[in-house]
Amino acid sequence: MGWNPPEKRQELFNSLGRFILLSPVNKPDEVAGYSAFRFEHEAEEDILYCYELQINPLHQRKGLGRFLMNLLEVIGRRTKMQKIMLTVLDNNLAANKFYKQISFQLDECSPTYEDLDNGNDTDNENDTEKVDVDYQILSKLLT
Ligand SMILES: CC(C)(COP(=O)(O)OP(=O)(O)OC[C@H]1O[C@@H](n2cnc3c(N)ncnc32)[C@H](O)[C@@H]1OP(=O)(O)O)[C@@H](O)C(=O)NCCC(=O)NCCS
Structure with missing residues (x-):
């Protein structure tokens, strides 16, 4: 995705950011550590979107990431959000393991979701377009 400081600054200081x-x-x-998130409405769903989760390397593997994500779940439930969503890069192995451990799953709007869905369906002629992206969209239902 590349690193774009002005874009990142705009995202962080967006008035909807929490x-x-x-x-x-x-x-x-x-x-x-900190988390940046927003309340959003997408595809007819109320979503708590986690834009950032960062734990200072000095404090990693002490349960702070899990604690922050638990807080987001509590906030999401109390504000009647249907799910928590986030984007994770494929090359971020630690984060992928972390989110799996705390029960996040591939969201149906992730570009790779259809690949997974059709994984065994090799005879289907329409199933030729594999999506070439380096990130996944994960989610956890709150309802
Ligand atoms: C990913 C991150 C948020 C995890 O936070 P953390 O506070 O270190 O994680 P926790 O201590 O809460 O870990 C909970 C569980 O997740 C898994 N986990 C966390 N970090 C892991 C790692 N580096 N490798 C493998 N598993 C990991 C483990 O199962 C862990 O339980 P355990 O320590 O009892 O084995 C943190 O490493 C981080 O800030 N990384 C840099 C920024 C980043 O990648 N953010 C996510 C962007 S999408």
């Missing part, structure tokens, strides 16, 4: 920041108790100015 954040949760975690700081160590004794270091309130330090950020141990």
Whole structure:
């Protein structure tokens, strides 16, 4: 996707953006991790879209990522969202393992969803167009 600072800044400071920041108790100015998310309405569904989940490398593998995603679930349920969605790059193996561990699944709007769906259907002549992307859209139902 490439790194585009102006685009990223625009995404972060979008007026619909919401954040949760975690700081160590004794270091309130330090950020141990954060999540950026938005409430969205897409394809007739109310969605909590997680735009960012970042845990400072010093604090990884201590359960903070799981904790933040649990908070998003609680917020999503209380605000009657139908699901949490997010995008993850294929080459981010750690994040892919993490999301699998906390029960996120390939969303039906992920470009690769049809590939998976038709995986065993090799006789189907219409099944020739494989989608060439390097990311997946994952989701977890809240209802
Ligand atoms: C991916 C990330 C959010 C995980 O957060 P974390 O706080 O380190 O993860 P947790 O401690 O909550 O891990 C929960 C479980 O997920 C799995 N997991 C997490 N990180 C993993 C890794 N690097 N490799 C394999 N499994 C991993 C494990 O099963 C882990 O349980 P365990 O530690 O008991 O084995 C964090 O590594 C991170 O911020 N990475 C850089 C930014 C990033 O990639 N963000 C996601 C973008 S989509």
